[in-house]
Amino acid sequence: MxxxxxxxxxxxxxxxxxxxxxxxxxxxxxxxxxxxxxxxxxxxxxxxxxxxxxxxxxxxxxxxxxxxxxxxxxxxIKGESKKLGKMVLGTVREDIHDIGKDIFKAFAEAAGFEVVDIGVDVPVEKFIEAVKDNNPDIVGMSCLITAGMSSMKKTIDAIKDAGLKDVKIIIGGGRVDEELKEFSGADAWADDAAKGVRLCKELVVKEG
Ligand code: B12
Missing domain, CATH: 1.10.1240.10 (Methionine synthase domain)
Structure with missing residues (x-):
């Protein structure tokens, strides 16, 4: 099939x-x-x-x-009822791909995360505003094109510069790998939704 x-x-x-x-x-x-x-x-x-x-x-x-x-x-996709934490999720500036983001969102929600989806081509300021407004445990960023890689770094730098240091950051999508995680300063990366959710669970546990 x-x-x-x-x-x-x-x-x-x-x-x-x-x-x-x-x-x-x-x-x-x-x-x-x-x-x-x-x-x-x-x-x-x-x-x-x-x-x-x-x-x-x-x-x-x-x-x-x-x-x-x-x-x-x-x-x-089967869901769980227990609440694990809150996540702000968006596709970074320059990038309009949203299929993978939406799948990851569905997996994260099914696992028990509350997800605030802020859309695609999201400017740095909108991520900052969403983090301030929602006080999430995790920020998730999706990126499929090369142009979005520097947007990821800029967004993560800005989150840290704004003093929002407690929030964990996970990056995902086709353009993401260990090297981009190191370059951007994210806490975790995944190029598939199920792995991404596993890592998110670890991030909230580590956070205590
Ligand atoms: C469909 C598609 C489009 C559609 C998008 C429709 C939509 N609503 O998303 C349209 C036609 C609009 C499009 C446009 C363009 N596209 Co396009 N597109 C694709 C294509 C074929 C599939 C993308 C996709 O949906 N994949 C399936 C999903 C499920 O996979 P995924 O996103 O990786 O998601 C999974 C994981 O990564 C993870 N995940 C995703 N996000 C997140 C986030 C977090 C936090 C976590 C943890 C996990 C996670 O979970 C998902 C499920 O497992 C890819 C090829 C490819 N292999 O990716 C090219 C591709 C991404 N596109 C490409 C290009 C070049 C473009 C255009 C520039 C074309 C043009 N000349 O206009 C524009 C870009 C516009 C822009 N500014 O963004 C290139 C990028 C190359 C590059 N290195 O930059 C690719 C790689 C094609 C190629 N091989 O050339 N595209």
Whole structure:
């Protein structure tokens, strides 16, 4: 099933892909595996775009297919009732990608975090304001494009400069790795939602 869906997405067969995802979920399929298959397909679409085999229209359609499947899938992600903490989450300045952020948000909420979503292309000042207004335990930042990497560092520097030193910072998304964590001064990084949530739980425990 995952392979079939993967191929349907890469081939831009929107209707068939959505139908096949729906059938899989209704038949008791695993929501996480489904999202992983979609994400693998998005990697291939991204690579084809880079090589000039696909254009912006395909990138857009790929995003739309994934968003439709994501909407179908999120209700199948099991939640917990205990409250773990509060998080402010946004995609950094220069970057408008939000599919991964929204998936991470759903996973974090299902695990018991209250998430304040401040959107995409979020300027440094808006992150600071949201931290001051909501007093979260964690700030989550998403970034998929190279231009967003310096935005992450600027935002984290500004949070620290504003004296908001108690808040833990986790970064995530396709452009994020250990090197960017070191460069930006974040406390943790993850390029998948389940790992991100595990790390968030550790961050709030460590915090006491
Ligand atoms: C769909 C897509 C688009 C859609 C976005 C739709 C949307 N609403 O998000 C559209 C068409 C709008 C788009 C636009 C552009 N895109 Co685009 N896009 C993609 C594509 C194909 C898929 C992205 C995606 O949704 N992936 C699936 C999600 C689930 O994965 P994810 O984001 O990594 O999220 C997971 C984890 O990382 C984690 N996570 C995510 N966020 C967070 C946050 C935290 C805190 C944590 C813990 C975890 C976490 O959880 C998620 C689930 O596991 C990627 C290719 C790719 N492989 O990423 C290119 C890609 C990101 N895009 C790219 C480019 C170049 C662009 C454009 C500049 C194109 C253009 N010429 O206009 C613009 C950028 C506009 C801007 N300023 O941001 C490049 C970036 C290259 C670079 N190094 O900068 C990529 C890599 C394609 C490529 N290979 O060339 N894009």
């Amino acid at each position: 995952q392979e079939k869906l993967f191929n349907l997405i890469v081939d831009m067969e929107e209707e068939e892909a959505i139908k096949s995802a729906k059938e899989y979920l209704e038949g008791g399929g695993d929501a996480q595996k489904l999202l992983n298959a979609c994400r693998d397909a998005m990697d291939v679409i991204g690579n084809k775009f880079e090589k000039g085999e696909y254009f912006l229209s395909e990138l857009l359609l790929g995003g739309e297919i994934f968003q439709s499947i994501m909407k179908l899938t999120l209700p199948y």
